[in-house]
Amino acid sequence: MPESYVTLDVKKAVGTITFYTPHHNALPTEILKKLEHTITEAGARSDLRVLVIKSGGDRTFCAGASFNELIAIENETQGKDFFMGFARVILAMRKCPLLTIVRVQGKAVGGGVGLAAAADYCMATKYASIKLSEISIGIGPFVIGPAVERKIGVSAFSQVTINAQEFYAAEWAKEKGLYASVFETVEALDQAVEKLAGDLASYNPEALAESKTMFWSNTEPWEKLLEARAATSGKLVLSDFTRKKLQSYA
Template sequence: MSSKGTLFTTTQNSIATITFGHPASNSFPSELLHLLTEELHQLSTRTDITLIVLQSEGQGAFCAGASFDELLAVSNFVEGTQFFSGFANVINAMRKCSKLIIGRIHGKAVGGGVGLAAACDYTFATHDSALKLSEIAIGIGPFVIEPVVTKKIGKTAIAELTLSPTEWKTAAWGHEKGLYSKVFGTVSEMDDALFSFTTKLASYNPEALSEMKKVLWEGTENWDVLLNERAAISGKLVLSDFTKHALLQFKK
């Protein structure tokens, strides 16, 4: 695996499984976010695919969010906005994809990783799938992913999550709030249930599934604009003295 990470897709019985990976806790540098966005667009047009499973490599974290090294390297507003638009593009690609997306959240999700889980149409998780939004602690905020997380768990729950940026929320909390559809004790139990669920779901009328996807995302038609506006907010904040100092302390 390179420092840029990896992304590959396998297909079986009309189910496409996208697997992403990165040595830094499955975090996403911009190039990897772009690859995922393009892969989702491509799979959306394929008539031989009924369903998509999104998962990450390894047995550690599901996703640690955006690349910390790239965040540190942001030096101006344009770079900052482009950096944060990476997750905006992925979430919009997931939203507009014609296929239902099932998330396999095997471990911890932080920041953008929580956004990815929320953008899935249905999610399988384990007791190890704790979650955290740490952005406020470094002087920014989860502005890009807020709409999709709020869509799943509501404003009250995202306030609880966002305003306690150093506190891990348990997978049980995620399940109670609606972020995780199912939570299992072990990865093997999760994978057995995931296989059974996706096999059955993929046997249904693809057109009905695609129409159901549209229903699930009603009211989000303005997100192409909204999420890019949110990326600009973060792009401005990341240049603040507070954030630069916090990032340096965090890196130490």
Template sequence: MGTTRENGSLYTKIDGKVAIVEFGHPARNSFVAELLDRLTEEINTLSENDAIIVIVLKSEGDNAFCAGASFTELMAISNIGEGTVFFSGFANVINAMRKCKKVIVGRLQGKAVGGGVGLAAACDYVFASVNAAIRLSELTIGIAPLVIAPAVRRKIGTAGISELSLSPTEWKNAYWAQEKGLFSKVFDDLKELDNQLDLFVQKLSDYNPEALLAWKKVLWKDTDHWETLLIDRAAITGELVLSEFTKNALSKFKK
């Protein structure tokens, strides 16, 4: 499947028992609302596909993994309703990944910001390049990483997310992210990353799918309330994005 470049792109390739889902957008693989909706739909569809055991989530190109929310769409939000709907897009993707019946393995070739960090955190296992620095920049534009916080905190703890979010202009390197538990493996060479990723998912796809599902449910224990929590957080963020602080900050970024 695919989308137009204006609204980003989304493609799924099936290789045996592995589904490789690749998203992209010209603006550093950032997310517009339509792309978030399509990614949610694709994860839900693959979750019900009995031929699939593992999902690999990746993005286009060799540069940024994901720049988070589309600044163009953030600037266009004019009321709380629109803001809530937009940030619910990230909530829906994270919840789809959480509930997915397949193990989701992330491939991060480059930097991840904001919602991109949330996507990485919602993966069950992450292969990252040494270039995959991370940043939660939300406070610099007058909002907070409210929607993605439960997923990120689940991986790196309260201390980790405090350090990451309260220094919103500071990049944390891939080894910091690995030490905190966000990344599982870090590689200097992208080719080696892909070789090891391929070996890993092939092994994983040969395991008993019922055992993998039972174990994934255990790993995601006590997260059922995210169904409402993340949407509630989206509503708060939708209100914050309308502030004068945010409007001014976004206009400066645009310039």
């Protein structure tokens, strides 16, 4: 089984970050830290104009949190620390001065939806249905909530949160504003991502940076908000309800 990894490849002012884990691209703490650091590293490079974030494999984009780590959490401090991993990735995407394109080739669950929502521009295939399953295991999409709500609005966010057992189709996600485009094949998706990234890389870098700042205006309170949300998730993951639910999936 392939090892987990996070890589950064650079080509003609476009940086492409690829993350992968063998468990449907679910994200443990180690990979979340690497992803955060790689995004920050890319944003500090003077030779990059655009950032693309994608996952390895041709099926699930990201299955969200690592259940193995969730089960192993023993106290609220550990719980908060784990969920801060997702918070820090979202904040890194927000702070990164590069316009960020997220490529979603398959299903996105929980934190995977958060990654898509934290993009400046997100493209997907028709197989990229989404689900926020957190409330069904006794937690909730608290950390990713601000990013998702910012993209699709309160009504759609509440629908997908409450109906936690259902996958919502890629076209639904496009209609709500999460995806800019939906393609029939991965090949068509990759062509579109490459063209858009290449076009953006040829534009005035100062205009790109100012646009990024404009898009993320009024999100400054997220630093404290996501930390508070991580603490809430870290507390709830220790509840008897959630412990039993997680064990049933083990």
